[in-house]
Amino acid sequence: MATKKTLAFLLMDAPYESARTTTAFRLIDAAVRRGHDVSVFSYEGAVALSFAKQAPHPNAVHGRDVAQEDHPNPKDWIGALAAQADRSGGKLTWINCGLCVDERGVGEVVPGVGRGSPVDFWKSAEAADNTLVIPTKG
């Protein structure tokens, strides 16, 4: 990698609601695979992305049991992105908006996910080479 960059993202959509979340994860994956440092601030519904009690389910329509369906929950993707960052020599920092967590009752999060406030995102943006806010629309 020629130059290591630091990128700050803000996500807002709740899991399983918008293709914007998948797009955001693609962008984060591309960055960490290149060894860049990435910080993510989850705001509003996006705090549920890291909720530890997400569970995979079977899918009768697909005719598959839970193992066959092998449905990745976003909490697992967050862990996988962090592991990828480690392997690539970068770092993934994931912070949830604390008040957003409280009002949704999703305080049980996967390891590595922290709690903060918009000021944490602002500080990340100040330190980053670039910033992308991906808000809920509509």
Place this chain on the structure above:
Amino acid sequence: MSKKILQIVESAYRATIEEQDDTVVWFTHAIKGGGADVAVLLRGHAVNYAVKGQDASGIAFGERKQTQPPDLAGDLARLIAKGVEVHVVEEDLAAHGLVTAELIDGLKPLKQSGIPELLGRHDLIWHW
């Protein structure tokens, strides 16, 4: 020196009853309190946030009343009082039938054609 941030608020009245505020205006208050150099641009339906006299009170489900309804114009006025520039697109005001007398004080009206220059004066553009 802090980066200059422009918050473009376009998605309007998104969960404002549940949240008791607009989440982007609230976010702006929070980072301003932390020391951010931030301004706001209201466009689209969000220009209506600047209208005085909005009253979202009175909602109740069963016996549970909401006692602290959103005060969007007040939240904007408090941003302005903190030194945050709040720009508003004139054409969007006109499209919504709004005139200056209906709006809070201290806004900075801006023609659509002036937006590029405004963007150019900021380091980070966060479009919500």
